[in-house]
Each structure stands twice: as structure tokens, then as C-alpha cells.
Amino acid sequence: MKVELAGWGGYPRRDCRVETPRDEDTLRGLVGAGGVVARGSGRAYGDSAIGTVTTIDMRRMNRMLSFDESSGRLVAEAGVILGDVIKAFLPRGWFPYVTPGTKFVTIGGAIAADVHGKNHHKEGSFGTFVDWIDIMGADGSVTRASRIEHANLFEFTLGGMGLTGLILRAAIRLKPVESAWIHEKAVLAPNLFEALAAFEAADDSTYSVAWIDCLARGDAVGRSIITTGEHAAAGLLPPDRRERPLQSPERVKWRMRFDAPAAALNSYTVRAFNAAYWLRGRFARGERLVDWDSFFYPLDAVLGWNRIYGRRGFVQFQCVLPLEASASGLTALLNATATAGQGSFLAVLKRLGEQKSPFSFPMAGYTLALDFPVNRETLHLLDRLDAITIDHGGRFYLAKDARLAAATLRRADPRAENFREMRRAAGLDVSFCSAQAERLKI
Structure with missing residues (x-):
């Protein structure tokens, strides 16, 4: 069956044959035809789960x-x-x-x-x-x-x-x-310098993440709400939850049933949202117990939240900067975003640890993720953000990529050529190929 496919961001779109096998014998026949890639729930943001010939939907192989x-x-x-x-x-x-x-x-x-x-x-x-x-x-x-x-x-x-x-x-x-609950602590950082200091002070916390206001300027550049968390011990739960510590109430979920108008998401609405979110954070700071679903998956409460960005879709920019360059690099990225006025209300900052890998994304430093509606101004801004990332020794997360150029990837990550050569030497490049792999020449 041939259908139009896109990733979670809805951009880019491509016509592709889709097959949904139930067993390995069927899979063997599909691999032999070449140009295939597997697809799960379609949560990769760009075109990494769209085959150049056939996309294999793996969701029926789910035991x-x-x-x-x-x-x-x-x-x-x-x-x-x-x-x-x-x-x-x-x-x-x-x-x-x-x-x-x-x-x-x-x-x-x-x-x-x-x-x-x-x-x-x-x-x-x-x-x-x-x-x-x-x-x-x-x-x-x-x-x-x-x-x-x-x-x-x-x-x-x-x-x-x-x-x-x-x-x-x-x-x-x-x-x-021991429980389905997370002991959460939220602190406010009025600027990027204090946000990074808060992350380093929370280095012993199991979980840490920050929402960051990417449109704040001047002395408030990088103002953030930093949240840390630990799995709560059963014995420390309130008495009414101690009897069933591994149960938590099911969250109310909302469904986005239509594509929002393109004009609804602009610098004014994003700036208003960011200001309101920052104000809300001032009242929410401190410690509390939250259920696992709310802590780990806040966006999952809105089914189809990607439709907020309208029919043209959105792109996510996610890079990681090495520790020694993070402060200057993040400042440059945030200033460029604020100057362009193409703000993102889903702006997330995380601390990554050391990782040695032939091609995986993480390295010791800070990763910044920004969502933008697809338009000409956004694509120009993303080119600028790419250049800043490369200038500071950073690299890009391919699970979120929808528009990187092959040359940009290689400037950021020399491992891409090693990955390409490995695929060629093993005879994998013809059989397994996604739209992203074709675009990035990997």
C-alpha cells in the first residue's frame, strides 16, 4: 500500500509503500527488495522512519x-x-x-x-x-x-x-x-548562568530537566525553571498512598482534533505563553509528589499535540554542546532565537553525561531542544543555529532532524563518514535506506 508519510513533526512528507508484516519470513522478502527502513510509532520528528522504497511498520511484532x-x-x-x-x-x-x-x-x-x-x-x-x-x-x-x-x-x-x-x-x-510517584523539586533561575549552576548543583539528582524561555533577552537570557526528581520510596509516601504505592491516578487526557491555524503560533503568542509559564513557575517552585506519568510525559496528556503547529508542521532543533563551550554556545543560540523572534514554547535544556559511541548522539555537555513551526523565516534561523552549534563543537540529534544538509552533518560529526563506510562495507547501504539517510548521504 502506498501512502503519504511524515514524522511526528509533519515535515517533510513523502509518498512511500508501507508494509505491516507479522512474521520474519515476510520481513525477509521485504529486505530483499532494498530501500527499506523500519518504523514504529512514528515519533521520530523528521524523515528517519520513511523508507526510500518501502517503510516497514513493526507495530504488529509487539509481543x-x-x-x-x-x-x-x-x-x-x-x-x-x-x-x-x-x-x-x-x-x-x-x-x-x-x-x-x-x-x-x-x-x-x-x-x-x-x-x-x-x-x-x-x-x-x-x-x-x-x-x-x-x-x-x-x-x-x-x-x-x-x-x-x-x-x-x-x-x-x-x-x-x-x-x-x-x-x-x-x-x-x-x-x-518502590512506588509510582516521583519526589519533584522545582527551582527558578533568572538567567542562563544561574540555570547552569543549578544543574551542576543538582548533579547527584537522578533526573533533571529545565524549561527555558528562549525569547527572554538582556539580563534574563536563559531564564529557566529547573526540575529535579527521584523515585519516591514507599515508606515516605503519605498514608493514603502507602497501601498501594505502585498505583497512581490515571491522568485526564485531551485530544487535539484539528490543525491549528498557522497564524495562531507567532512571536506574540509564544512570548505571552512563556511569560505566563514563568509566572506559574514562581508559584510552583518547591517540593512535591507527582505521579510518574505527569513527571516523565507531560506532553502525552495532549494526544495529537503536534497539530498545534498547523498543517505545515514543525521542526525541532536539538543539539548538544560540549561542557566547556555550553555557556557561550547556549547564549549565542538563545540570542539568535530571540533576535529572530521565532520563539519556541517547547524549549528544553538537559545535562548529558560522558558517552563513547560510534554514532549515538550524547556527549558530556548540555542539550537544547527547540520546536518551531515550518516557514521560511524558521528555516533561515535554523541555518544560523546550525552554524553556532558547529562553531562551539556541538552536534545534532538525528531522531529530531528533518532538514540538515549532508555537509552540515559532517562538519559537526566526523563519525558520520565512518558510519557510512561501515554500512558500505557490510553491504547494508542498498537494503536499508531512509529518506533521512538519502538526504544526509549516510
Whole structure:
């Protein structure tokens, strides 16, 4: 079946044949045709999960196969959604070690993007807790790759954006938790300097993240609300929650049922939102207990929130800057954004820890994510933000990319050429290719 596909940002769009297999024999036939890439829930923002010939929808390969209660090891097929893992295992006292900002991502997608969360500085990326992966190669054979066997394939698959083969199954580890609640603390930082100082002061916190006002200027550049969190111990819960510590109330969800008018999101509305959010943060600072869903997945409460950006869609800019260049680089990025007036109300800052990887995104430093509606001014601004990132030794997150140029990627990340050569040498470049891989020449 041929359909028009896009990522979560709705940009760019491309006609593509889509197949939804239920077994490995069907998958082998599809791989042999070439130009394929796997797709999970479609939560990659750009065109990384759109094949140049065929997109393979993996959501019907979604069984949880086994669980070891002594080690927390879950073996699951690639199409299993992270939210379903939480639904099944949180009542038993287990939670994912690492989660991105949505629970609707699949296990295969989380591995392909090597997603990170609010705890990368402390516990690393999703791949840190993957023990092995079953991968279907260009000839249809299946290889079990781990840090011990076929280690090169394993390491390149983490963050390889689905271009090293089809991820079929994986063994991942879950962490033991005593409750479904998070002990949250929020502090306000009036500028970027104090925001970074707050992150460093909270280095021992398991989770940390900041909303940042990307339109603030002058002495208020980088003003932020920094939130830290810890899994709450059952014994420290209020008496009414102690009896059932692993249960929390289900959140009310809203659905965005239409595409918002393009004119609704502009510098004035974003500036008003940011001012209101900052004011709200002044009253919300301090400590409190919040349920796991609200802490980790605030945007999941609005189903279809991407439609806020209208029919033309949106693009997300996400870079990471090395620690020594973060203050100057973030200042330059925020000043350029404020000057352009193309503000983002979904602006997120996180601290990342050290990570050695042949192609995964994180490195020690700070990552900034900004969402922008697609228009000519935005695309010009993003070119400017690219240049600032490169000048400060940063690189870009391919799971969020929708418009990088191949030359820009290589200037930021010399590992891209190594990744391309690995794919060529292994004969993977013809069989597995996404629209993003074609655009970036990887």
C-alpha cells in the first residue's frame, strides 16, 4: 500500500509503500527488495522512519516474550511500546531505566535512536541497558549482537537510526522502584548562568530537566525553571498512598482534533505563553509528589499535540554542546532565537553525561531542544543555529532532524563518514535506506 508519510513533526512528507508484516519470513522478502527502513510509532520528528522504497511498520511484532524477576531483564519484540511495558511492569515494581519524553515510542525505535532522558548525566542512554539485539541483515539472516558477540554491529545499531538492519527483538533491563510517584523539586533561575549552576548543583539528582524561555533577552537570557526528581520510596509516601504505592491516578487526557491555524503560533503568542509559564513557575517552585506519568510525559496528556503547529508542521532543533563551550554556545543560540523572534514554547535544556559511541548522539555537555513551526523565516534561523552549534563543537540529534544538509552533518560529526563506510562495507547501504539517510548521504 502506498501512502503519504511524515514524522511526528509533519515535515517533510513523502509518498512511500508501507508494509505491516507479522512474521520474519515476510520481513525477509521485504529486505530483499532494498530501500527499506523500519518504523514504529512514528515519533521520530523528521524523515528517519520513511523508507526510500518501502517503510516497514513493526507495530504488529509487539509481543513481550519473557521477563526475569531476579535481574529485571525483559525480552520483547521491536514493536512493543514503552507505555505498554510500564503498564505491565510498574504494578510489579519495575520501570524503564531510561525513557524519552514520550511513552509512545517503541522498543525498536528507542534502540535505533538510542534515546536519552532526564537522567543521562547519571545513568546514560537507553542503550546502556540493552543486553542484546536480534537484527535481520541484508541477506535475511538474523544475528544476535551484544557487547561480547558481534560488538561492532551492536554498537553501531545503538543510535544507527535503523540503518544497520531490522531490529526484531531485544533484551532490556528495567529498574526496581518502590512506588509510582516521583519526589519533584522545582527551582527558578533568572538567567542562563544561574540555570547552569543549578544543574551542576543538582548533579547527584537522578533526573533533571529545565524549561527555558528562549525569547527572554538582556539580563534574563536563559531564564529557566529547573526540575529535579527521584523515585519516591514507599515508606515516605503519605498514608493514603502507602497501601498501594505502585498505583497512581490515571491522568485526564485531551485530544487535539484539528490543525491549528498557522497564524495562531507567532512571536506574540509564544512570548505571552512563556511569560505566563514563568509566572506559574514562581508559584510552583518547591517540593512535591507527582505521579510518574505527569513527571516523565507531560506532553502525552495532549494526544495529537503536534497539530498545534498547523498543517505545515514543525521542526525541532536539538543539539548538544560540549561542557566547556555550553555557556557561550547556549547564549549565542538563545540570542539568535530571540533576535529572530521565532520563539519556541517547547524549549528544553538537559545535562548529558560522558558517552563513547560510534554514532549515538550524547556527549558530556548540555542539550537544547527547540520546536518551531515550518516557514521560511524558521528555516533561515535554523541555518544560523546550525552554524553556532558547529562553531562551539556541538552536534545534532538525528531522531529530531528533518532538514540538515549532508555537509552540515559532517562538519559537526566526523563519525558520520565512518558510519557510512561501515554500512558500505557490510553491504547494508542498498537494503536499508531512509529518506533521512538519502538526504544526509549516510
